Amino acid sequence: MSTTPTRVGVDHVLLDNRRAPCAVGLIKADRTMDTLDPATVLEIWSRDRFAPMEISVWAARQGHHAQDLGRHGSWPLRYFVFEVRKRSADDEGQPLSKK
Numbered sequence: 001m002s003t004t005p006t007r008v009g010v011d012h013v014l015l016d017n018r019r020a021p022c023a024v025g026l027i028k029a030d031r032t033m034d035t036l037d038p039a040t041v042l043e044i045w046s047r048d049r050f051a052p053m054e055i056s057v058w059a060a061r062q063g064h065h066a067q068d069l070g071r072h073g074s075w076p077l078r079y080f081v082f083e084v085r086k087r088s089a090d091d092e093g094q095p096l097s098k099k
Contacts, residue, residue, distance in 0.1 A: 005032045005042075014043045018079050022048040026058060029084070033064065038088035045072075047079045055082050063087040 005028075006014045015032050017025035025046055033042055044055060052068055059066035069081040 008043070011037075011039065012041045012043065015045070017044060017046045017048070018077075020046075022046075022050055022054070025051070026054055029055070030058065030062075033062070033084065033086055036086050038086055039090075040086050042084045042086065044082045044084065045079050046082070047077075051080045051082070055084065059084050063091070065091075 006016075008014050013032065013036060015029055017028060020028060025044075025048060029042065029044055036042060044051075046055070048054070056066050056068070064087050065085040067083045067085075069083060071078050072081050073079050
């Protein structure tokens with residue numbers, strides 16, 4: 001389990017934050033998103049119980065589109081999965097969709 005972002009496709013990057021403390025995980029997500037091209041998807045895995053709220057708020061403030069894909073795994077190793085699509089030039093002026 002690495003906390004280093006891993007490219008899993010041309011426009012898809014995975015950030016496994018399951019071992020990162022809550023604030024550190026969000027900082028890593030923000031720094032990773034800064035390095036990505038517009039419209040790239042950042043998939044975030046997190047065990048932080050506040051992640052659904054924090055990631056949604058962070059993405060909305062930054063102008064990205066976030067989607068909560070639910071919880072995965074089995075107890076006690078369950079984790080949340082999110083997909084955050086970096087805002088692109090085509091999104092300018094478009095309202096953010098709530099998914």
